[in-house]
Amino acid sequence: MARDTDPNLQKQVIYSVYVRNHTAEGTFRALIADLDRIKALGADILWLMPIHPIGALQRKGTLGSPYAIRDYRAVNPEYGTLEDFRVLAEEIQKRGMKCMIDVVYNHTSPDSVLWQEHPEYFYKRPDGTPGNHVGDWTDIIDLDYNVPELWDYQLETLKQWAQIVDGFRCDVASFVPVEFWARARREIAKSKPDFIWLAESVHRMFSVICRRRGMYSARDVDAYEAFDIEYEYDIREAFDRYLDGTGTLAHWTDLLGFQDFVYPANYNKLRYLENHDTQRIAARVKDGLSLKNYTAMLYFLKGTTLVYAGQERAATHTPSLFDADKVQWDAGTDLTPLMQKLYKLKQQTLSPDDLFSAEADEADHIAVMTRDDGKTRKIGVFSLRGLPGEASVDLPDGAYSDLLSGAKAKVRGGKLSCSGEPIWICTA
Numbered sequence: 001m002a003r004d005t006d007p008n009l010q011k012q013v014i015y016s017v018y019v020r021n022h023t024a025e026g027t028f029r030a031l032i033a034d035l036d037r038i039k040a041l042g043a044d045i046l047w048l049m050p051i052h053p054i055g056a057l058q059r060k061g062t063l064g065s066p067y068a069i070r071d072y073r074a075v076n077p078e079y080g081t082l083e084d085f086r087v088l089a090e091e092i093q094k095r096g097m098k099c100m101i102d103v104v105y106n107h108t109s110p111d112s113v114l115w116q117e118h119p120e121y122f123y124k125r126p127d128g129t130p131g132n133h134v135g136d137w138t139d140i141i142d143l144d145y146n147v148p149e150l151w152d153y154q155l156e157t158l159k160q161w162a163q164i165v166d167g168f169r170c171d172v173a174s175f176v177p178v179e180f181w182a183r184a185r186r187e188i189a190k191s192k193p194d195f196i197w198l199a200e201s202v203h204r205m206f207s208v209i210c211r212r213r214g215m216y217s218a219r220d221v222d223a224y225e226a227f228d229i230e231y232e233y234d235i236r237e238a239f240d241r242y243l244d245g246t247g248t249l250a251h252w253t254d255l256l257g258f259q260d261f262v263y264p265a266n267y268n269k270l271r272y273l274e275n276h277d278t279q280r281i282a283a284r285v286k287d288g289l290s291l292k293n294y295t296a297m298l299y300f301l302k303g304t305t306l307v308y309a310g311q312e313r314a315a316t317h318t319p320s321l322f323d324a325d326k327v328q329w330d331a332g333t334d335l336t337p338l339m340q341k342l343y344k345l346k347q348q349t350l351s352p353d354d355l356f357s358a359e360a361d362e363a364d365h366i367a368v369m370t371r372d373d374g375k376t377r378k379i380g381v382f383s384l385r386g387l388p389g390e391a392s393v394d395l396p397d398g399a400y401s402d403l404l405s406g407a408k409a410k411v412r413g414g415k416l417s418c419s420g421e422p423i424w425i426c427t428a
Helices: 007-011 026-031 035-042 084-095 111-116 149-163 178-189 204-212 231-245 249-262 288-300 336-349
Strands: 011-016 043-047 096-104 167-170 196-199 228-230 305-310 355-361 366-372 377-383 389-392 400-403 408-412 415-418 425-426
Touching: 011 355, 026 084, 035 336, 035 366, 043 167, 043 366, 084 096, 084 408, 096 196, 111 231, 149 167, 149 178, 178 196, 204 231, 231 249, 249 355, 249 366, 288 336, 288 366, 355 389, 366 389, 400 425
Parallel strands: 011 043, 011 305, 043 096, 096 167, 167 196, 196 228
Antiparallel strands: 355 366, 366 377, 377 425, 389 415, 400 408, 408 415
């Protein structure tokens, strides 16, 4: 585990923005007008999806994927100039938030500056042409980290951007050697010791498949040497199966507890209900009270919370990565007041030192989660179907203040009566 990871990152919220689709204009400057709202929602870090020029060769859709980068050292002219980006970063920081950008170092577009200038930095097929290891990623070509000079180029690029921003979200970080990321962390720390490193680690089964193909894919426990936060893709498949009705709630809650057992004491997983690669949670959980429970549970989970722009409005449409496809800001349900309350509770009641455990009541689809730092005990009860029921809790009989509703939650015989609303209890 990175020894200098700030434990308080576990109490923070990252807000993810795709510049192209966030505003009508789709520019750096236009985003500034929304920063006060984002801050008020409860956000500590604003993560901008890739800001660089997009390749034209083999691009997907009309405008192409931001993850098919043509030039690591420039900004997408559709978003504005480099000066416009500097101003945006400064405005984010003025509001007490940190600015994080995407780093896409596994691959580039087929017509990238790097390919044109240094074709020796790339993976080659047997016939000598550039290619990629994952077949359906047809708009990119893979880099080859067996070439030492590539490391130097990439490190120099990271140092340039670190002069402007406060953190990197590293795309498919598992496919790039951990040793590279660890070296990059050390180099950046010389000038910015508080820099934040977020790894998009990959789904467990996808990683297994890739290793079978002979690809490099770092294990999550090893990647923590370089990163402060990692995606929770190691157990995400169990969560998705529960949502789809093909898996049990208990399987997922057991895996949550396993994470707290197996990882280093200061591990930090990025917790999310949706991101730009997934379906919107409001499209999967259509009942309003159920969605409220899922949202409350998200903030209670141990780790940094991710909110994908539009989630606060219960948007059901997932914007395309490849075309102008604006965020659905008028979806009709505004979760802002709830998320503001949850942000405050996360900040005020949860501790990075909490031991975490989770149980499931399969009959009523209720998740019961406990966090305990030896001083205070926090219990969250989340009815994921939004229905009344009884949940087993390890609390003495009595009435407890629910910090979400202000009402009393009653425990009798080790059972807590749940009306279907989420419950957040904090006891000494």
